[in-house]
Amino acid sequence: MSPILSSIKGRLLALFLSAFFVVLTGLGFFLYNKLEGIVIGSIDNHLHSEVQLIAGLLETEEEGFELELSEAAVGDYSVSLSGHYYQVVLPDGRIIARSPSLSIPDATLPVVKKTGFEPLYTTIKGPRGEPLRLLAQSFRLPAGGLVIVEAAESLEEAEELLRLFRNTLLVVFPAVFIISGLGVLFITVWSLKPLERFSHKIGTITERNLNERIEETPCSELRGLAKSFNTMLSRLEESFERQKRFFTDASHELRTPTAVIKSVCDVTLSRKRSAAEYEEALLKIKRATEKLSELITRVLEVSRLESKVSSLKFEDVELYSLTTDVIRLLEPSATDNGITINLDGQRVTIRADRERLSEAIKNIVDNAIKYNRTGGRVDVSVRSADGRAVITVRDTGIGIPQDKVGRIFERFYRVEESRGVSGTGLGLSIVKTIIDAHRGSIEVESELGKGTTFKVVLPLKR
């Protein structure tokens, strides 16, 4: 594509100029033809009345015809080669009368041999070589006998008028074309200025100044675009901030077990130790390493989920059997802690990413086991209600203080009271991301010391 046509300005200008060129040329031809028709039409009308007049002045004499020249020979007809002529011809071609303007020797109008009485208009060359409009019409005289009356008028004036008009068009139309083209170019450049400013501003935004916004332009088309772009920037900024915070929090969390390992090593190596002391130190290091490994696994899980959340594989999933599988997986750890898990409900089919949804339910049931008391219960139910699938996980555990319930979905957040139980504080943030990606919602109700209920609501398969 040519460089001019690759820009909006160039395209608009090319489109306008070609359309305008077609319109102007068409208009020029139309006006010229119209004027030509009017001029020739008025000459033809004049010739018609002249022919009628001359025919009316014809008299039949004994030896032929006579024209009362005195009346027909006045005005332009009397001036030699004036461009206004008439002549009367017999059907055999004999000229019986002609205007004084044809009075120089041999000057005649071409003899039109015609039959029928309808008028015949033609354009011919006159005695001076000038273009002439000629009308020939046959008449039957009252006294009998047939004559052809011819009248002609020079087209020089008409042609001069048409030439003048054509020349005017040839000057005016290109001027209009150029002025309009420049006008359109100016308007296009002026209209696209905000877009250029807009694109320049977008070009200056990087990850370092994501907090900047595009100013809302007065141009209504761009206002919507600026708004959408600003919304996108806000989302990007938020996600960028979240990533940064996660990175900082993760590093912070990883530092604690690492510091423990280092200090245990330093203290232990500071002098000779007994075998029991070395064993104790190694056990401490083992626990810290387990914590580290748990954290790293969770952090990797979160970052994997972040990259996959936009490409979940949705399929028909039967929730009751999916929950059964999850519970079967967690049953051993529940049994170890003397906790019973009960499942009831009905078969409910939804559209979901099987693997991710299992992960979410697993995290909730895992918490219900982890933060329970010995001999406690976990009641899980799967139902459909109000056109939605509802999974409830109720435990008889330690519960969450009311003022902390709102924070448990935050990354790395752990309630003080549950610090004795191993965990990273990432499980529920993973659950929330997965449920949000399924257009669902999650609610928590908890009573300290009595238990907690998580309720997940998901849209049913349509």
Ligand SMILES: Nc1ncnc2c1ncn2[C@@H]1O[C@H](COP(=O)(O)OP(=O)(O)OP(=O)(O)O)[C@@H](O)[C@H]1O
């Ligand atoms: N059923 C529950 N009963 C009581 N407290 C809970 C329950 N579920 C979650 N919590 C509280 O919410 C916090 C956050 O839970 P989350 O699952 O995100 O992290 P975690 O269980 O500590 O760690 P992880 O899930 O990574 O092993 C927990 O530390 C705990 O304090």
Ligand SMILES: [Mg+2]
């Ligand atoms: Mg958890």
